[in-house]
Amino acid sequence: MNGPAPSKIVLHLYVAGRSPRAERAIATLRRLCERELARYECDLVIIDVLADPQQAEARKILATPTLIKEFPDPPRRIIGDLGVPPEELLAALNLPHDGL
Amino acid sequence: MATDVSVIERLPTGIPGFDHIANGGLPRGRTTLVSGTAGSAKTVFASQFLAAGVQLGEAGVFVTFEESPAALRRNMLGFGWNIAEWEEQGRWAFVDASPQADDELMIMGAYDLSALLARIEHAVRRVGATRVSMDSLGAIFNRLADTRVVRNELFRIVTSLKSMGLTAVITAERTHEFGDIGRYGVEEFVTDDVVILRNLLEEEKRRRTVEILKFRGTSHQKGGFPFTVIPGQGIVVIPLSAIELKQRSSNVRISSGSPELDRMCGGGFFRDSIILVSGATGTGKTLMSTTFMASGALRGERSLLFAFEESRDQLARNAIGWGVDFEQMEQDGLLRVVCNYPEVTGLEDQLISIQDEILRFRPQRVAIDSLSALERVSTIKGFREFVIGLTSFIKHQEMAGLYTSTTPTLLGGTSITEAHISTITDSIILLRYVELFGEMRRGLTVLKMRGSAHDKDIREFSIDGTGMHIGRPFRNISGILSGQFTHVAPSEIERLSALFRDEENPLLPEG
Numbered sequence: 001m002n003g004p005a006p007s008k009i010v011l012h013l014y015v016a017g018r019s020p021r022a023e024r025a026i027a028t029l030r031r032l033c034e035r036e037l038a039r040y041e042c043d044l045v046i047i048d049v050l051a052d053p054q055q056a057e058a059r060k061i062l063a064t065p066t067l068i069k070e071f072p073d074p075p076r077r078i079i080g081d082l083g084v085p086p087e088e089l090l091a092a093l094n095l096p097h098d099g100l
Numbered sequence: 101m102a103t104d105v106s107v108i109e110r111l112p113t114g115i116p117g118f119d120h121i122a123n124g125g126l127p128r129g130r131t132t133l134v135s136g137t138a139g140s141a142k143t144v145f146a147s148q149f150l151a152a153g154v155q156l157g158e159a160g161v162f163v164t165f166e167e168s169p170a171a172l173r174r175n176m177l178g179f180g181w182n183i184a185e186w187e188e189q190g191r192w193a194f195v196d197a198s199p200q201a202d203d204e205l206m207i208m209g210a211y212d213l214s215a216l217l218a219r220i221e222h223a224v225r226r227v228g229a230t231r232v233s234m235d236s237l238g239a240i241f242n243r244l245a246d247t248r249v250v251r252n253e254l255f256r257i258v259t260s261l262k263s264m265g266l267t268a269v270i271t272a273e274r275t276h277e278f279g280d281i282g283r284y285g286v287e288e289f290v291t292d293d294v295v296i297l298r299n300l301l302e303e304e305k306r307r308r309t310v311e312i313l314k315f316r317g318t319s320h321q322k323g324g325f326p327f328t329v330i331p332g333q334g335i336v337v338i339p340l341s342a343i344e345l346k347q348r349s350s351n352v353r354i355s356s357g358s359p360e361l362d363r364m365c366g367g368g369f370f371r372d373s374i375i376l377v378s379g380a381t382g383t384g385k386t387l388m389s390t391t392f393m394a395s396g397a398l399r400g401e402r403s404l405l406f407a408f409e410e411s412r413d414q415l416a417r418n419a420i421g422w423g424v425d426f427e428q429m430e431q432d433g434l435l436r437v438v439c440n441y442p443e444v445t446g447l448e449d450q451l452i453s454i455q456d457e458i459l460r461f462r463p464q465r466v467a468i469d470s471l472s473a474l475e476r477v478s479t480i481k482g483f484r485e486f487v488i489g490l491t492s493f494i495k496h497q498e499m500a501g502l503y504t505s506t507t508p509t510l511l512g513g514t515s516i517t518e519a520h521i522s523t524i525t526d527s528i529i530l531l532r533y534v535e536l537f538g539e540m541r542r543g544l545t546v547l548k549m550r551g552s553a554h555d556k557d558i559r560e561f562s563i564d565g566t567g568m569h570i571g572r573p574f575r576n577i578s579g580i581l582s583g584q585f586t587h588v589a590p591s592e593i594e595r596l597s598a599l600f601r602d603e604e605n606p607l608l609p610e611g
Contacts, residue, residue: 016214025209049215053222060196061215063244079244080209092206 008041009033009095010071016064017050021081025065028082028089036086037095069093108318111231111267114152115145117337121321122312126293131258131268133290136297141308141329142271144179145297146233147172148334149269150192151181153231159191160231161223163216165239169194179334193223199243207245213253217260224264232266238273258290292316298324302479306446310337326485328448336452338489354465354500356388357395360570361529364546364555369527372498373550374491376471376521378505379531383542384561385504386410387422387568388529389467392502394424397434401464406454407439408473415439422567436461447478447486455493466494470504471521487521526550531561534580537587543580544570 013029015022026046033042049056049064059068062079069076076093090096110124119125126132136142143166150160164172172194173183186192197216224232237254244250254270261268270290274280277298294313299306309324327337353368356375362368369375377388393403407415415437416426429435438457442450458466468490475483494501503525522528528547533540544561546554557573558580579585 014215016212016218019214021210021212049218053218056215057195057219057222060200061219062197062213062240063211063216064214065211066215076206078206078208080207080211083209089208092208 008043008071009037010043010045010069012045012047012059012068012070014047014049014056014059014061014064014066014068017048019064022065024081024083025067029067032086032089036090067093069095108315112156113149114156115148115335115337116333117325117327117339118310118335120339121310121325121337122315123319123321126267126269127315127318128267129262129265130293131261131270131290132293132295133270133272134295134297135272135274137274137277137299140297140299141327141335142273142297143167143172143175143235144329144335145295146235146269146271147176147181147183148179150231150233151176151179151183151334154181154186154191158231159193159227159229160233161193161195161220161227161229163195163197163220163232163234165197165234166236168198169196178331180332181334190227193227193229195219195223197240199239205243210249212249213257216253217257220257221260221264224266230266232261232268234268234270236271236273302481305477305479305482307479307482308448310335326448326482328446328452330449330452333452336448338448338451338485350498354401355395355399357391357393358568358570360559361544361546361568364557364559364570365527365549366552366554369500369502370551371500372495373526374494374501374503374524375527375529376503376505376525377529377531378507380507380509380533383531383533384544384563384568385506385531386415386418386469387563388531389469389502389504390415390419390422390424391567393435393465393467394419394429396465397429397432400434402433402461403429403435403465403467404458404461404463405435405437405467405469406457407437407469408442409470410439412437412439421565422563423565424567436463442474442477447474447482450474451486451489451493454490458493458497458499462497464499466499466501468501468503470506472504472506484521487524491521491524522548530581532558532580534558534560534574534577535585536574536577543574545581 011029013025015025029044033044047055049061065079065081067078067082074094078092082089109128110122110126111128112119112125113122134142134145147162150162153160162172167175176183183192187194195216220232223229241247241250258268258270277300293315296311296313298309298311300309301307308327308329310327311324312320321339325337325339327335329335350371352371353362354371355362355368356365377385379385389405393405396403405415410418419426426435426437430437436457440450445453471487474486478486491501525548527549530545530547532543532545534543542561542563543558545556545558559573560571562569562571574580576588577585578588
């Protein structure tokens with residue numbers, strides 16, 4: 001990673017109710033924040049599109065689950081239940097993999 | 101299992117002409133697949149379905165997979181649909197599923213389209229929609245690689261629309277004008293109702309058609325119907341063969357403007373009939389239409405002239421030469437002349453603009469000079485459809501229509517126009533050059549007069565400063581219509597007349 005490392009990371013996850021797929025994505029992200037991204041202030045927001053369709057409209061969400069990295073730039077959007085190894089997910093999100 | 105066709109309710113779309121071929125509209129509460137190649141006006145159809153709904157007081161939701169809402173608002177403004185205003189009034193809502201420039205899309209793991217469904221349901225509830233359009237499916241299949249998942253999810257969306265009682269239109273691409281209904285197996289989840297839009301190239305001329313492939317369990321008109329896309333209106337379907345050709349026909353006669361011709365026709369033209377005047381250039385066709393209109397003006401009837409060969413000034417000058425004052429007739433509101441070059445627009449557009457003019461001016465008499473000028477810009481099939489559409493429209497208005505047709509050869513012969521429309525017209529008048537001992541004269545005959553006896557002679561026809569005059573029959577010449585003249589000795593005529601005397605029609609007026 002070039003430049004000073006960011007101190008804060010904002011992740012928004014859009015899910016449709018508490019489906020197994022949603023649970024899997026949430027668990028993956030929690031683990032990522034606790035382990036690989038433990039150095040950062042990790043802000044993980046879960047948005048249920050069934051309860052808040054307006055929010056889904058505003059961000060033009062099609063599929064669930066959808067993960068959006070809102071901060072830092074560049075923005076990233078990933079569709080799916082994130083069933084991949086953490087290194088791959090970090091690379092896709094363009095976040096440092098410190099490997100601590 | 102047989103079901104009662106009457107139980108399937110229709111939703112009139114409001115798209116001009118479409119409801120006619122759809123026997124009332126789209127099946128209500130169901131989703132219709134509208135499939136077509138690129139440029140076949142799918143997006144216009146999807147937009148117009150909602151726009152016409154708004155104009156009928158129904159709200160709609162537009163789900164766009166391809167164009168951005170901003171582009172749609174802008175593009176549809178030209179058809180007179182102010183979508184932005186309808187959005188403000190809560191009568192139209194977009195669900196924007198178009199590609200977003202700033203988002204790089206990655207797929208990791210399993211997903212579904214619940215968010216899209218939630219957004220559609222939300223938009224439907226927000227504006228109280230009864231109509232939904234989704235345009236177009238190809239774009240979403242292209243973006244989300246897993247065709248099977250997308251297909252399943254779209255099926256779920258269609259099922260949900262149905263359970264909400266919505267009538268929907270979904271557009272899909274096809275790669276060829278004939279063949280599979282759509283790509284990606286879309287027909288697997290919207291199978292009940294399919295409409296195909298085509299944009300065909302026939303003899304280097306573009307021809308748009310719409311065909312209802314199926315409405316499950318209910319009726320519709322079969323085959324392709326031409327349509328056009330017009331600024332300020334959108335799609336206008338021309339429901340040709342669906343037009344009922346069983347108009348009321350009256351026994352009221354109107355004058356052709358020539359007492360001799362009226363007598364030849366058994367008392368004049370019928371009020372709601374179509375008269376075809378065919379002849380070579382210079383035989384007097386324009387004179388005949390001018391006389392027809394001047395005769396109307398004398399009785400206070402309005403005439404509308406569509407001229408495709410001469411300018412307004414040229415026509416007015418000709419008329420003056422025959423003692424008819426076009427300018428005075430126009431000032432009195434008894435004449436309107438519409439000059440138009442047939443090359444400017446296609447025949448479908450021409451038909452719509454002619455219909456608009458007729459509805460606006462409401463004439464008792466319509467003249468088209470000449471119909472054959474319109475042959476040039478169309479295929480024969482398109483031309484025939486145009487004439488049927490026009491004829492049926494004019495007869496429905498209970499007006500008399502006079503069409504002129506130019507034959508390609510000076511002597512004898514028929515035109516393509518005649519060959520294709522002679523069965524549609526009620527009366528046919530032929531004008532022919534006749535060579536008589538080294539001199540060219542004009543001849544006239546009434547070939548057909550539906551529903552009436554008529555004079556079957558070929559009579560001499562002359563033109564002077566007061567217009568047209570019909571004289572005596574040509575007696576010592578035969579072969580005029582074919583252009584292969586033979587002169588017959590008078591004694592031979594006597595002999596032939598005596599031979600056929602018994603078979604003469606007693607109803608014929610005496611010549």
